[in-house]
Amino acid sequence: MTKITTLKDWETDQEVRWCPGCGDYAILKAVQRTMPDLGVRPEDTVFISGIGCSSRFPYYMETYGFHTIHGRAPAVATGTKLANPDLDVWIITGDGDALSIGGNHTMHLLRRNLDCQLMLFNNEIYGLTKGQYSPTSREGTHSPSTPYGSVDRPASPCAFALGAGARFVARGIDVHKGLPDVLKAAHAHKGTSFIEIFQNCIVYNKDVFEEFAAKKTAADTQLHLVDGEPMLFAKGAKGITLNHKTLQLEVVDVADGDWEAAGVIVHDVTNRSVAHMLVEMQFGEFPMALGVLYDDPRPTFEAAVVAQNEASSVGKTPDLQALLNKGQKWTVDEKDGPEL
Amino acid sequence: MATALKQDDQGGGPAGNAENVVVRFAGDSGDGMQLTGGQFTLSTALAGNDLATFPDFPAEIRAPQGTLFGVSAFQINFGSRVIETAGDQPDVLIAMNPAALKTNVQEVRPGGLVIADEGEFGKRNLDKAHYDSNPLEDGSLAKWKLLKLNISQLTLDAVKPFGLGNKEALRCKNMWTLGLALWMFEREREPVIKWLKEKFAKLPEIANANIAALNAGHAYGETAEISGDGLGGGHLPTHRIKAAPATPGVYRTVTGAEAISQGLVAGAQLAGLPMFFGGYPITPASAILHHLSRLKEFGVTTFQAEDEIAAITAAIGASYAGSLGITSSSGPGIALKGEAMGLAIMTELPLVIVNSQRGGPSTGLPTKTEQSDLYQAVFGRNGDAPMPVIAARSPGDAFECAIEAVRIAVQYMTPVMLLTDGYIANAAEPWKIPDVNTLEPFPVSFQETMPEGGLMPYGRDEKLARPWIKPGTPELMHRIGGIEKGLNTGHIDYGPANHQAMTEIRRDKVLGVADSIADQELAYGKPGAKLAVVGWGSTFGPIHQAVLRASEAGADVSHVHIRNIWPMPKNLGDLLKSFDRIIVPEMNTGQLKTILRDQFLVDAKPVNKVSGQPFTIGEVEAAIQEALA
Numbered sequence: 001m002t003k004i005t006t007l008k009d010w011e012t013d014q015e016v017r018w019c020p021g022c023g024d025y026a027i028l029k030a031v032q033r034t035m036p037d038l039g040v041r042p043e044d045t046v047f048i049s050g051i052g053c054s055s056r057f058p059y060y061m062e063t064y065g066f067h068t069i070h071g072r073a074p075a076v077a078t079g080t081k082l083a084n085p086d087l088d089v090w091i092i093t094g095d096g097d098a099l100s101i102g103g104n105h106t107m108h109l110l111r112r113n114l115d116c117q118l119m120l121f122n123n124e125i126y127g128l129t130k131g132q133y134s135p136t137s138r139e140g141t142h143s144p145s146t147p148y149g150s151v152d153r154p155a156s157p158c159a160f161a162l163g164a165g166a167r168f169v170a171r172g173i174d175v176h177k178g179l180p181d182v183l184k185a186a187h188a189h190k191g192t193s194f195i196e197i198f199q200n201c202i203v204y205n206k207d208v209f210e211e212f213a214a215k216k217t218a219a220d221t222q223l224h225l226v227d228g229e230p231m232l233f234a235k236g237a238k239g240i241t242l243n244h245k246t247l248q249l250e251v252v253d254v255a256d257g258d259w260e261a262a263g264v265i266v267h268d269v270t271n272r273s274v275a276h277m278l279v280e281m282q283f284g285e286f287p288m289a290l291g292v293l294y295d296d297p298r299p300t301f302e303a304a305v306v307a308q309n310e311a312s313s314v315g316k317t318p319d320l321q322a323l324l325n326k327g328q329k330w331t332v333d334e335k336d337g338p339e340l
Numbered sequence: 341m342a343t344a345l346k347q348d349d350q351g352g353g354p355a356g357n358a359e360n361v362v363v364r365f366a367g368d369s370g371d372g373m374q375l376t377g378g379q380f381t382l383s384t385a386l387a388g389n390d391l392a393t394f395p396d397f398p399a400e401i402r403a404p405q406g407t408l409f410g411v412s413a414f415q416i417n418f419g420s421r422v423i424e425t426a427g428d429q430p431d432v433l434i435a436m437n438p439a440a441l442k443t444n445v446q447e448v449r450p451g452g453l454v455i456a457d458e459g460e461f462g463k464r465n466l467d468k469a470h471y472d473s474n475p476l477e478d479g480s481l482a483k484w485k486l487l488k489l490n491i492s493q494l495t496l497d498a499v500k501p502f503g504l505g506n507k508e509a510l511r512c513k514n515m516w517t518l519g520l521a522l523w524m525f526e527r528e529r530e531p532v533i534k535w536l537k538e539k540f541a542k543l544p545e546i547a548n549a550n551i552a553a554l555n556a557g558h559a560y561g562e563t564a565e566i567s568g569d570g571l572g573g574g575h576l577p578t579h580r581i582k583a584a585p586a587t588p589g590v591y592r593t594v595t596g597a598e599a600i601s602q603g604l605v606a607g608a609q610l611a612g613l614p615m616f617f618g619g620y621p622i623t624p625a626s627a628i629l630h631h632l633s634r635l636k637e638f639g640v641t642t643f644q645a646e647d648e649i650a651a652i653t654a655a656i657g658a659s660y661a662g663s664l665g666i667t668s669s670s671g672p673g674i675a676l677k678g679e680a681m682g683l684a685i686m687t688e689l690p691l692v693i694v695n696s697q698r699g700g701p702s703t704g705l706p707t708k709t710e711q712s713d714l715y716q717a718v719f720g721r722n723g724d725a726p727m728p729v730i731a732a733r734s735p736g737d738a739f740e741c742a743i744e745a746v747r748i749a750v751q752y753m754t755p756v757m758l759l760t761d762g763y764i765a766n767a768a769e770p771w772k773i774p775d776v777n778t779l780e781p782f783p784v785s786f787q788e789t790m791p792e793g794g795l796m797p798y799g800r801d802e803k804l805a806r807p808w809i810k811p812g813t814p815e816l817m818h819r820i821g822g823i824e825k826g827l828n829t830g831h832i833d834y835g836p837a838n839h840q841a842m843t844e845i846r847r848d849k850v851l852g853v854a855d856s857i858a859d860q861e862l863a864y865g866k867p868g869a870k871l872a873v874v875g876w877g878s879t880f881g882p883i884h885q886a887v888l889r890a891s892e893a894g895a896d897v898s899h900v901h902i903r904n905i906w907p908m909p910k911n912l913g914d915l916l917k918s919f920d921r922i923i924v925p926e927m928n929t930g931q932l933k934t935i936l937r938d939q940f941l942v943d944a945k946p947v948n949k950v951s952g953q954p955f956t957i958g959e960v961e962a963a964i965q966e967a968l969a
Binding site: 042043058107318 | 385592602605614637645653663665683687775811812820831
């Protein structure tokens, strides 16, 4: 891609209003840094968001931006993209916005496969409303609305996405240097690209991802998936294999770098069955899978709509008078009587 | 000729005249009564009569056969004078089974004709309709003329040559009945035959069987020796209703749903915009989605969304991208769209919201008509959220209203609500086809270059409308959203003075729409009359007829029918204040009445009906008499 812009071209003059130290700053920088590499123009780019801390994002991008209402960004984006398929549409949402109030729209966006990037900032908490537990909060989360701990089980964003029919599922961490690569892969994918980003809410849910996000222990706790590469972590000392009896993934030790002997799986981003297992891998028993978990494009929604609109218009002229004249008519003449 | 049926003044027409006849077809949901009524309507329109129809069907698609709640009816009022309602009382009822008889016969004018399919009056069907004895035999129908025909058997005989199974053969009953009705009123069969051939083009034997049934019903009327009670002469009466006087021109029949769809297409064309329609299935609004889905060559994109909220927010997203965004629903769905309407108000994007009102609240009466969403339309959003509201009075009027809604939306950068109701959506009426060359274009111009003094996404023109800037336009990148917008810049601004100013601008912009709408005219009468009957929406027909009758009888009464519900025409206050008394008939508990009292401090008195049925002329007439007493 030719760079037609620089980072500066993507920064607005707006005062950023996130809490100091919020993970959102890192994500904003990663996006602004990535945009010049995509070879796209700010005027063709639209950021559409719902409601929540994450959804202030469009104000800080020097592009077209639409800060909509809670949970509905996917639906607004669908209308925008159908009206102008040439636009490059990014949806910015959070765990409450995308999976609670807007869960329905997220599901249908994914199943229809509108060409756009959906960045779900997951901080496992409602930040803007001052700290209530969210649909991704872990069981037992203490919050103003759950002073004795939450009792409902959390949703798994990537498993939800895949179940809804997503053709691109990726994971990243707000401050992780690998985030721009994930964004580039998402942008390159034609169809809905679903990206879950672990985002640190330093006020209401500080360091909730520390177990796997901490740099010190990252080698042992993170599995960085690369298409065509073996699923190795812990500096190559461990890997992910498939137990052929239980048909489940397992962590195996890799001796002397011989991952093939250990049966470590080579990541194939188009393998949907493995993708289902990757999104279900529970952290603790497994490392946290990061990067592009699944990427297998299918025709997009807007392309199908445009094709049908064109096909069903072939040979027809948009003649308004003819439309009004349809059906059986009769004429009333000056002499006040009908003529068939 | 029609006097055989019009012996007194209790029918839909004036005393002693045979200027109109009201016919109701009633049967089981599966009997095809809506089709029968629709085809009878077409034949009647082709005969040059004016007409109005009232389809009335259950919410259940196929209620259990023979039950009282499964009855589907279609009423048509047609005549040689201007027809504006579906008629107060049927002159003729055609009942296809005991349940249809039971649920409809009490409304038939005393002395009117009841035709019943006696083949369906077996014990089982009588039980289902909760009849202890057979009403065709026990004398309980004495106040009507009764004609018993074994339509089922006659149909079976007529279609025998086509070798259909019993069930399929009986499906032709409605065409037999239609044939009889066409004969009674001297209607042409040709349009129906043509329609049957087209409808069953791939099933010629079904087409032929239906045509045979139609012809048999027609021939039966012509030749049968009838020993019907009190019909005299042994023959069915025929009723020639002569053509109604009408403005010269080319006519067709149109339903409200069709007229709205075509009006929206016309509006988009006049604005020079592609259209995006987001909808979610709901009765009775779905018909608009269905119509528009077939008009893609007009630059129409239709989107059946996952819910009502997605339907409107997708339409807003499309408007944002430069299309004309439209959504449509009915009461409960409109309620769901409320927050998104606020977004369109705040972001000042054009949008048309069509509300085909039904009976409420909650699920209410899905297939029945009501006008009880007026408060919801004018006030039903959080915050001070003003929005223009227009109400269509009839299927034909809905075409013009749809164009007007589009014009206001794009010229003022605002969502607009267009109110219709279940009655308008489903009812058909003759419509003088407009000449598209007479429609005034209102082309939209997008802002495409950087203005002197810099970009002001919330700057304003003389109408207080902000510029419409499409994403994709170089240099003019900006952000919009539901958070309060700063004056001119559109940046986030929670400041107290700013919110005060922006709230007032949004209010004044919408009130300013009044500068571009027509003065309120009188539908009948003169200013300063002793009484004004003020209405809106689909009550036009009964109000107008009632006012005409009262006036003919010497009453000093005028009719005012309001199309622009919000903002109201500038002269309306003075006009209303000129009358001694005001009554407001509405199919709700007094919503327009409240707004008129609030806006103009006039002593408007309510006349309310919320039975799910339109007003009858008689009911409005009685209210006029009471108000003048």
